[in-house]
Amino acid sequence: MTIALDRRHFLASASTAFLLACNRNENTMTDTTFETLGLIERRSPELDMLIDKDAPIEVLADGFKWTEGPTWDARRGRLIFSDIPNNRVHTWTEADGLGVLLDPAGEPNGDVDEFAAPGTNGLFYESGTDSILICNQDGRSVDRLALESGERERLVAGFDGAKFNSPNDVIRSSDGAVWFTDPPYGLKDGETSSGRELDVKGVYRLSSDGRLDQLITDMTFPNGLALSPDEKHLYVSQSDPNAPVLRRFAVNADGTLSGGEVWLDTSTELNDDNPGLPDGMALDTQGCVWATGPGGVWITAPSGEILGRIYTGKATANCAFGDDGSTLYMTATDTLLRVRTAVTGAFFS
Template sequence: MTKTNYPTLGKIERFSNALDSLIDADELIVQLADGFKWTEGPAWDARRGRLLFSDIPNNRIHSWNDTAGLGVLLDPAGNPHGEDDLHAAPGTNGLFYESASDSILICNQDARSVDRYALESGEREAIAIRFQGKKYNSPNDVIRSADGSIWFTDPPYGLKDGDGSAGRELDVKCVYRLSADGKLDQLIADMTFPNGLALSPDEKHLYVSQSDPEAPVLRRFTIKDDGSVSGGEVWLDTKSELNEDNPGLPDGMALDTDGNVWATGPGGVWVTAPDGEALGRIHTGKATANCAFGDDGSTLYMTATDKLLRVKTRAKGIFFA
């Protein structure tokens, strides 16, 4: 058990003895900071050794590490890119650190776009802002594959009136892929509320969560050589655990080097093996929106409603292999 001077909460729940190789069942869930409105989008800035995360309603991107504590990277975090949108709520959602360019990809609610922000220069550009001339709903989570493709989800959560917003220009809520050569494809259009997404370590599979209380599931798709996807079977169904003691829906996720999926869902973060077996849960007792590995790869950071949490793991995140 890790000793800490920070407050702790929750517990580790073991569904299978296989969990023991990934996390100590007595490990403490540590509260690093609180007082936010809704935390999201954690990403580890490897060059500076810090976590970056969004506080959406407060329209900030924060930083955190043990040396400097809590800081502010961007305030305001959202950027309208010169075109105010009356339907868009301010703020940013999912983030992804691009090591090659030393930038972060930002799901920017203000412009309903995906942006790239250079951490050294502060230069920012919208790299995805329309699909066939129509505004996205509100890009929510974003990742990058080894070939330079950028994948993002587009539910309507960043619109002031959500699903019923008069500002919606697209009838569907999709998963998109922007290839390195600029080709934009609408990959998945049969999900009610696509949200978090992640790639398997070999990048042969794409995991997408669905934040729908009627169907709170995680789906897995097979990625073809041309970047399109097939399959989409339900990988994890959390409907039976959805109750007032287990707040939250499937949302963001992270993978470890062995392909285990650490996915937010009812009650906290679910740990699921590559064969789809749920091994356990990091029960935060809070609606937990997202998670990311950081430090040396064996710390899982979690954005949980108004808090930033972390827990030490025996597993190591895929970007730390």
């Protein structure tokens, strides 16, 4: 099924999208009316159970270089996200607008790796420890930052004696294991970097007892990842223009993976009107996958059926549910966006 898009409406909205929250000064946001962009594409009537087709896509802040890694700090009621090239980690709340959590974001744990581009990528809030997991490009590592004390530790920085390429996205399962992807995007010269020590662009699992396993070795550019609500499946995106897909793996009792079938193939959608590749994602309590891809965020049912798309018209890197679980925040190129949903994000219930 194809859907006609009102591109004139989108372009007019996008060209005027601006928000005073980009001002780094503190200000009050409670009475702010936000600019909007894009539209909700409905490809199945089932989408109506997840999101209103007329829901506005609000521009909360802009003026960044490349936003990534959104995660919801439930204790403080705020979003935390990365602006990678500017080497900052930001916060955003309805009341206070934009803030800065880390500046610089990537380098506090020792020397900056000479081959690494600065900044942080994926983030993940751990409610039990009141910490965030950080994909640290500067250190080519996964770190943990305690939000109350500010203490930061490096959890892992290599596999079998070799440095990681550049950890990109990170999540945590209920058993305490940390899962992350390791493409070379955070290296100054990317895939051709002379500093690469691992040929594999892998997906890893760091168990709570410190064991590190390399779980996936056959993906060209693994990027975003997310677990299903029951943690029986792991979804991993591949940001490869020649194979822009989302794969689904079964999680076995011992933490290993099996399967790996293609869940979503976006190759036919790549064109100038649909910038971006499969990247970060989030799941809702119904098991639907909200995955970034060409043109915005793709919404698929647990069966794999495409239900619709949040069309931002921007390369949209990542997304996360926040507030009471019924708001989807999106990091899209130089902007921070949100849209209200009719379903709650997984792990909020």
